[in-house]
Amino acid sequence: MGELFSQFNILGAFWVTIQLTFFAAIGALVIGTVVAVMRVSPVPILRGFGTSYVNVFRNTPLTVIMVFTSLGLWQTLGLVLADEQSQHFFKDNNFRLAIVALAVYHASFVCESLRSGINTVQPGQAEAARSIGLTFLQNIRYVVLPQAFRGAVTPLGNTLIALIKNTTVASVIGVAEASFVMADMLDARADVLFLIFIIFAIGFVILTLPVGLLISAVSERLAVKR
Amino acid sequence: MTDALPAAHVDPDGAASTSGRPHTGEPLVVLDHVNKHFGELHVLKDIDLTVHHGEVVVVVGPSGSGKSTLCRTINRLETFESGSISIDGKPLPDEGKDLARLRADVGMVFQSFNLFAHKTILENVTLGPIKVRGVKKAEAEQRARELLERVGVQAQADKYPAQLSGGQQQRVAIARSLAMDPKVMLFDEPTSALDPEMINEVLDVMTKLARSGMTMVVVTHEMGFARKAGDRVVFMADGQIVEENTPEEFFLHPRSDRAKDFLGKILTH
Ligand SMILES: Nc1ncnc2c1ncn2[C@@H]1O[C@H](COP(=O)(O)OP(=O)(O)OP(=O)(O)O)[C@@H](O)[C@H]1O
Ligand SMILES: [Mg+2]
Numbered sequence: 217m218g219e220l221f222s223q224f225n226i227l228g229a230f231w232v233t234i235q236l237t238f239f240a241a242i243g244a245l246v247i248g249t250v251v252a253v254m255r256v257s258p259v260p261i262l263r264g265f266g267t268s269y270v271n272v273f274r275n276t277p278l279t280v281i282m283v284f285t286s287l288g289l290w291q292t293l294g295l296v297l298a299d300e301q302s303q304h305f306f307k308d309n310n311f312r313l314a315i316v317a318l319a320v321y322h323a324s325f326v327c328e329s330l331r332s333g334i335n336t337v338q339p340g341q342a343e344a345a346r347s348i349g350l351t352f353l354q355n356i357r358y359v360v361l362p363q364a365f366r367g368a369v370t371p372l373g374n375t376l377i378a379l380i381k382n383t384t385v386a387s388v389i390g391v392a393e394a395s396f397v398m399a400d401m402l403d404a405r406a407d408v409l410f411l412i413f414i415i416f417a418i419g420f421v422i423l424t425l426p427v428g429l430l431i432s433a434v435s436e437r438l439a440v441k442r
Numbered sequence: 443m444t445d446a447l448p449a450a451h452v453d454p455d456g457a458a459s460t461s462g463r464p465h466t467g468e469p470l471v472v473l474d475h476v477n478k479h480f481g482e483l484h485v486l487k488d489i490d491l492t493v494h495h496g497e498v499v500v501v502v503g504p505s506g507s508g509k510s511t512l513c514r515t516i517n518r519l520e521t522f523e524s525g526s527i528s529i530d531g532k533p534l535p536d537e538g539k540d541l542a543r544l545r546a547d548v549g550m551v552f553q554s555f556n557l558f559a560h561k562t563i564l565e566n567v568t569l570g571p572i573k574v575r576g577v578k579k580a581e582a583e584q585r586a587r588e589l590l591e592r593v594g595v596q597a598q599a600d601k602y603p604a605q606l607s608g609g610q611q612q613r614v615a616i617a618r619s620l621a622m623d624p625k626v627m628l629f630d631e632p633t634s635a636l637d638p639e640m641i642n643e644v645l646d647v648m649t650k651l652a653r654s655g656m657t658m659v660v661v662t663h664e665m666g667f668a669r670k671a672g673d674r675v676v677f678m679a680d681g682q683i684v685e686e687n688t689p690e691e692f693f694l695h696p697r698s699d700r701a702k703d704f705l706g707k708i709l710t711h
Pocket of ligand 2: 630
């Protein structure tokens with residue numbers, strides 16, 4: 217077992233998984249929030265855009281989006297996200313493309329989680345905010361969203377757990393995250409196949425379990441406060 | 443940024459007032475042939491209504507007659523198809539920044555209070571002045587405390603809305619509106635979601651406000667309030683203004699059959 221850890225960079229692979237999760241989560245949160253605001257805005261064009269965004273990205277398999285960022289965005293359209301002269305160009309570029317794919321995909325789920333949160337805010341509060349003269353964006357920022365996030369803790373947390381596991385899809389464009397290294401190890405050390413599976417299963421549980429516990433704790437605290 | 447409003451027409455204590463309030467004031471809210479539909483339903487039919495500076499207009503009428511819609515249309519929470527509405531000589535602008543500014547001049551108190559649940563009582567009252575009028579936080583808080591004292595809930599300033607009784611919440615909602623120094627305040631059945639023992643504490647605040655010279659449009663079936671504080675009663679039925687009169691005259695000698703019928707119903711229970 218110790219020999220497996222010295223032979224393969226298992227911890228490094230999980231570190232890549234954590235980094236993918238971290239940056240994609242921030243991206244998904246920002247994009248998802250913007251799209252959710254569009255979906256409840258008074259401007260029909262923005263609403264239409266928001267709805268289309270969710271319908272497209274929520275219904276396309278992540279693998280397809282992932283492959284598209286590499287073959288479509290980079291190789292065909294020439295979108296370059298890293299320094300081309302660098303020795304680590306392929307590694308960096310693929311890593312960043314993977315973050316883009318993960319972020320735009322999970323943003324649709326963030327958007328829908330937030331929308332369910334927005335629905336927990338009594339419409340009367342938004343009307344009261346309008347009646348004291350807040351503009352749409354002020355209303356969203358100071359009255360609706362702070363409450364919507366509280367109402368959306370559980371679905372947002374579930375989206376984060378899904379994101380952690382979905383980072384494994386980045387292996388299809390060669391990002392050396394956990395499942396990529398696992399596949400390497402299975403090739404080389406089929407003799408300890410079950411051990412390898414167990415190591416990676418436990419690794420992911422270590423990442424996701426705290427998130428689940430945190431969600432329960434936070435939603436309980438907010439429930440008491442309300 | 444800060445268009446400081448003449449708050450002078452509202453006497454902070456609500457004390458200095460004479461009985462027969464003059465309402466010879468200039469027209470403040472003018473509705474001219476306003477029509478509104480909800481789909482097929484014609485909810486406001488050719489409404490003409492002028493509310494003068496300092497006047498208190500009580501709107502009564504059967505359920506579904508369009509009273510709430512009238513209030514919401516004046517505040518432009520609802521759109522309308524034809525006619526015009528002006529506030530202090532300025533026509534209602536379309537959606538956007540101008541409209542938001544105008545809404546700040548028109549206070550609205552809802553049946554269901556609609557306080558911001560995630561903000562403290564004090565924050566509920568200061569949000570508008572700080573974000574809309576650009577008032578400094580310390581200044582807004584001081585003013586908010588004065589207003590909370592005026593409506594009798596100063597002790598609750600740091601609590602959250604859910605910790606207050608309905609009557610207290612509604613008084614906070616009134617303070618929240620007042621903090622914007624509105625030119626006119628609209629009340630849509632402000633006491634009908636309250637337990638009976640809390641109705642008077644809210645009506646007292648409203649009566650004081652009326653005495654202080656605030657221009658008010660009040661949808662209510664509280665006849666005591668209408669008589670004590672109202673200058674005029676407007677009776678609506680089926681989206682039309684059927685009858686207008688002084689409170690005494692209206693309640694004692696209704697002219698139209700619709701009004702007689704309506705009063706017969708609310709007086710017998
Ligand atoms: N958003 C809406 N969409 C469609 N119809 C509506 C809407 N709001 C109100 N209505 C209808 O418009 C009519 C007038 O409603 P409104 O709420 O103004 O009456 P009201 O006089 O305030 O009644 P109440 O005394 O019950 O509060 C009613 O028939 C109501 O069903
Ligand atoms: Mg109503």
